[in-house]
Amino acid sequence: MKxxxxxxxxxxxxxxxxxGYCAILRYKDNERIISGAQKDATNNQMExxxxxxxxxxxxxPCEVEIxxxxxxxxxxxxxxxxxxxxxxxxxxxxxxxxxxxxxxxKKHKIHATWVRGHTGHAENERCDIIAKAEAEKLKI
Numbered sequence: 001m002k003x004x005x006x007x008x009x010x011x012x013x014x015x016x017x018x019x020g021y022c023a024i025l026r027y028k029d030n031e032r033i034i035s036g037a038q039k040d041a042t043n044n045q046m047e048x049x050x051x052x053x054x055x056x057x058x059x060x061p062c063e064v065e066i067x068x069x070x071x072x073x074x075x076x077x078x079x080x081x082x083x084x085x086x087x088x089x090x091x092x093x094x095x096x097x098x099x100x101x102x103x104x105x106k107k108h109k110i111h112a113t114w115v116r117g118h119t120g121h122a123e124n125e126r127c128d129i130i131a132k133a134e135a136e137k138l139k140i
Contacts, residue, residue, distance in 0.1 A: 001109065002027055004062045006054045009069060009117075009127035010046025013135045019046040020134030022127040023054030032057065037134040044072045046131065048097045051077075055104040063109045069117030069124055077101075077112040 007024040019041025023034040034053045047070035089095035115121045
């Protein structure tokens, strides 16, 4: 099983507002950037969408380490998701996105790691710049 690093970040200009996301997939020395934008999005939605779209781009089952500055995403994946599924996402924000995450994640072995944002983590900083740029495109 390939070991993939998935660096991700999301941005919202206003919360909700124009949203952008970015995922950087890394396998050995190869990198692929996945990014996009949505109108009327929250920061948490874009953070999670970055992970979803990054996982969706993988063509085969992989061992994936998700590296994110979003405690919502990291704790959701590592701690809260099993309980949310048990109670059928009652009183959970963004249930449709979490269900999409479950769908794209099911063939992978996943662990999420939190990094502090805006502290010089190279890939997190790149994702942040790209996510903001995607959101800015919607303002035009």
